[in-house]
Amino acid sequence: MPSILDRRIKGTPGGAVLHELYSNSAHFPLANIFLELLLRGPGEYLFALDLYFLVAAALIQAMLVGRWEMGGTTRPLLGNLIGPAVYSCAEFIAEGPEFLLHANHLAYWGFALSIGLLQWLQARSIRLRPPLLLLEHVIRTCIVLVMYVILEFSIDDYSGLAAFLNDAPHAFVAMVLPLLGLIVGLAHLNSARYLQTLRQTTEQLRQYSEWLFGKELLQMAVSDPQALSLARHERAMVFMDIRGFTAWSEMRAPEEVVELINAYYAACEPVWRDFQAIKVKLTADEVMLVFGSAQQAVDAALALRSATLPLLGRAGLTAGCGVHYGPVVEGLMGTEERRSYDLLGDSVNTAKRLCDAAGGSEILISQAVYQQIGGRPSGLQQRSLQVKGKQQPLTAYTLPFSPREQQPFA
Incomplete structure (x- = not known):
């Protein structure tokens, strides 16, 4: 249609x-x-x-x-x-x-x-x-x-x-x-x-x-211009970045680095499109996806891992991922001459900290996400994390590999 x-x-x-x-x-x-x-x-x-x-x-x-x-x-x-x-x-x-x-x-x-x-x-x-x-x-x-x-x-x-x-x-x-x-x-x-x-x-x-906006957000803005106004929302955020990318880049020509990054983004693109991400933000080796529900975010994180494992494995690299659900302020931010659509709030920082704490090929979800998805799938490993900018430890859960997922390279 x-x-x-x-x-x-x-x-x-x-x-x-x-x-x-x-x-x-x-x-x-x-x-x-x-x-x-x-x-x-x-x-x-x-x-x-x-x-x-x-x-x-x-x-x-x-x-x-x-x-x-x-x-x-x-x-x-x-x-x-x-x-x-x-x-x-x-x-x-x-x-x-x-x-x-x-x-x-x-x-x-x-x-x-x-x-x-x-x-x-x-x-x-x-x-x-x-x-x-x-x-x-x-x-x-x-x-x-x-x-x-x-x-x-x-x-x-x-x-x-x-x-x-x-x-x-x-x-x-x-x-x-x-x-x-x-x-x-x-x-x-x-x-x-x-x-x-x-x-x-x-x-x-x-x-x-x-x-700049992504298809989903652009469609929302065209049908309702007020959709871009600053407002408080409950969002699920996925952060994923490549482990050891800076060290790897130092030993490669810029063209080779760009080729890998573009292939990395291309592997991620079907995921954010299929799961209808509200916002996509690409920054060097980091991918940020925003969804309306925690279940969407978890499913997208698993799909991201499956999509990027073979590509990164051939280069001897892996990626860590963090998922959090919580309140954010979302909308157009900036001056009269230059604005961008973004999200701000502690929930964004928490998702990023979970991503930073994740090991290679590991997906960490927060306690809020765990509660939203009803504790499924079962068998999640609980961890307590002390992360930068947080006075209290974060409770996180590690998402296991599904039987269909390719295991990471040794």
Whole structure:
């Protein structure tokens, strides 16, 4: 299901259908409806089946083409022929082949083919797209011109098109409508370029925002801007860092260190994504994850250990992990010009101290976490820790390796 951010940037299926209807599928049917109303009168035409055949054809085309576009599929030529095909099939069943003798019915096919072909060419040639788009808009305004000609020929007996254009009002309409189409096309071309630039910029900003906030937090902020305000929350925090990383780095080239760190982050990424971490903070060899529940944090810590053991083991390294649950103040912090989303409080410090006290490949959870998860799994080893910044010893529990976890390298 598309996220709220996807819906705002890319639109919704319903919006795509409406856009196709207003910008394309309804153009000829709307002109044809007014033509038939003037020729046959409202009393007859509003109760005729062909009116509703035409409306249904436009709606079916809009629904199919709109859904294709939302799915990333472009079928411009086929899509533009859906309306005429549906309308022609319905009219053939109702009236037989005589309906093809009407000029407006043939014009429907002609405009659909012309516009569909121009859109097909635009999709295949970026260089030719601007002139083809202008020509498309000229043809669209010619829908009104052609229907006007059909209306006049149906009312008055003209010997031909030359005789029709000898009338000054007719010549005026024939000259002005294509020029209006050209102007509308230029305006559309300008707005399309601006929209493309805006969408590209939006996608870039979205990517940067996800790097800074994470997907979950960004979605929360978009749906409710107050979600970033400073507030007190109960959070579960996971800290994990690599043991002996500084000494290991001293003996390696910077490129090798960066390669390991990036691989380390890549191994952790599926974990914070799958367990829907509220916040992710990466600092050198340290990973900090924030969750809404203690059970999420414990499960994530076990998954982190499993994910990173093989990678770190090949380098002769291990990682320790600490998990704590408690109150924090969370939200945007900083000045008017520069802010970041962070958490503060003794609970954060406690999680970090547990991480510092953990041995290689060891996960220590606090008494608060132990109580939150109901003492599961069983067989946890209890330890008493005297850590920096704490007057009283911390009670901690060591999470054992599960049968599925790869044991650490000796």
